[in-house]
Amino acid sequence: MDSELRKAGVTGVGSYVPEKVVTNYDLEDIVDTSDEWIRSRTGIEERRIAKEDATTSDLAYKAAESALNDADLSPEELDLILVATVTPDMMFPSTGCLLQDRLGATNAAAFDLEAGCSGFVYSISVATQFVRTGAYDNVLVIGAETLSKIINWEDRNTCVLFGDGAGAAVVQPVESGGVLSTVLGADGSGGELLKMPAGGSKRPASLETVKENLHYIHMEGNSVFKFAVRAMGKGAMKALEKADLEKKDVDFLIPHQANIRIIDGAAKRLNLDNDDVFVNLDKYGNTSAASIPIALAEAAEAGRINSGDNVVIVGFGAGLTWAASVIEWS
Numbered sequence: 001m002d003s004e005l006r007k008a009g010v011t012g013v014g015s016y017v018p019e020k021v022v023t024n025y026d027l028e029d030i031v032d033t034s035d036e037w038i039r040s041r042t043g044i045e046e047r048r049i050a051k052e053d054a055t056t057s058d059l060a061y062k063a064a065e066s067a068l069n070d071a072d073l074s075p076e077e078l079d080l081i082l083v084a085t086v087t088p089d090m091m092f093p094s095t096g097c098l099l100q101d102r103l104g105a106t107n108a109a110a111f112d113l114e115a116g117c118s119g120f121v122y123s124i125s126v127a128t129q130f131v132r133t134g135a136y137d138n139v140l141v142i143g144a145e146t147l148s149k150i151i152n153w154e155d156r157n158t159c160v161l162f163g164d165g166a167g168a169a170v171v172q173p174v175e176s177g178g179v180l181s182t183v184l185g186a187d188g189s190g191g192e193l194l195k196m197p198a199g200g201s202k203r204p205a206s207l208e209t210v211k212e213n214l215h216y217i218h219m220e221g222n223s224v225f226k227f228a229v230r231a232m233g234k235g236a237m238k239a240l241e242k243a244d245l246e247k248k249d250v251d252f253l254i255p256h257q258a259n260i261r262i263i264d265g266a267a268k269r270l271n272l273d274n275d276d277v278f279v280n281l282d283k284y285g286n287t288s289a290a291s292i293p294i295a296l297a298e299a300a301e302a303g304r305i306n307s308g309d310n311v312v313i314v315g316f317g318a319g320l321t322w323a324a325s326v327i328e329w330s
């Protein structure tokens with residue numbers, strides 16, 4: 001990266017998950033599935049589900065408070081709030097603006113970024129550009145989802161996979177290390193594989209769209225799986241290359257938590273042992289844009305990442321998209 005630019009790093013992290021636990025056994029009562037199927041095909045054992053009246057910004061707020069606390073930063077000091085989500089509180093205003101108001105971040109600009117489960121890594125990339133160029137000093141990046149609100153609880157192909165939660169990170173200038181590289185990718189030709197078909201300009205909400213279940217997640221799991229395995233490996237390798245690093249330089253991997261078989265594939269590609277890979281998929285399922293920041297916050301809190309470690313974060317998602325970054329933890 002250009003040496004005249006500043007360095008940007010992650011200076012605080014936080015996360016929040018709703019209290020309600022829904023186990024695979026609970027799902028056996030709802031759809032034709034089994035704990036054995038879900039566990040062996042995905043690695044998921046349970047997930048958290050938000051209360052009926054809880055919004056994505058409610059979850060985001062709690063994660064944001066925790067990350068600001070960790071970075072010892074007040075909301076008034078924020079220059080920008082970026083919320084990565086596919087489940088905004090509403091089409092507009094943005095969840096970022098709702099959060100800006102609730103936090104009292106009166107000096108911050110705010111917007112949402114939609115890149116499916118890659119949204120948090122995309123947002124880290126955006127935040128890094130603002131900080132490195134000197135445009136902004138204090139950026140709050142959040143991945144937050146209430147996927148339970150767009151799940152068809154009668155569709156066993158999707159309802160067993162997802163959960164709710166939020167994770168946040170503060171990005172600021174740092175003296176050394178920090179975000180060493182970010183790489184972003186998209187393949188819009190795969191958009192049909194993972195989508196919420198109605199509610200936008202193509203199929204505005206109507207009685208028909210509701211009757212046809214078009215306001216729910218529709219996914220061709222197997223095709224997304226194949227894309228994910230390729231994208232995770234490719235993404236991580238490109239991010240390393242851009243940071244002038246090799247596989248042997250990676251200390252810790254924080255992959256998007258969608259499926260243990262996809263995670264194992266990425267770890268193998270990087271020659272990493274299980275101890276060097278963070279997995280909390282068993283507890284939370286796939287929380288889309290929230291999955292990497294929740295994992296990052298939990299890994300930091302558990303002391304699994306230490307100052308000077310090269311941490312790779314990598315994800316894939318709707319779009320289709322993929323994204324990866326190497327962060328030298330400080």
Ligand code: ACO
Nearest residue numbers: 033037116117156157160221222224225258259288317318
């Ligand atoms: N319980 C029992 N059986 C099931 C269930 C279930 N919950 N779901 C599907 N099945 C059945 C299918 O109907 C199929 O039966 P059939 O052979 O009689 O038709 C069989 O299991 C096998 O289905 P596959 O789709 O081939 O199973 P696969 O091994 O691919 O696993 C899975 C499915 C877990 C969805 C996998 O493909 C996957 O993880 N894909 C990636 C999905 C993903 O990560 N999506 C998130 C993207 S991120 C974002 O932006 C939101």
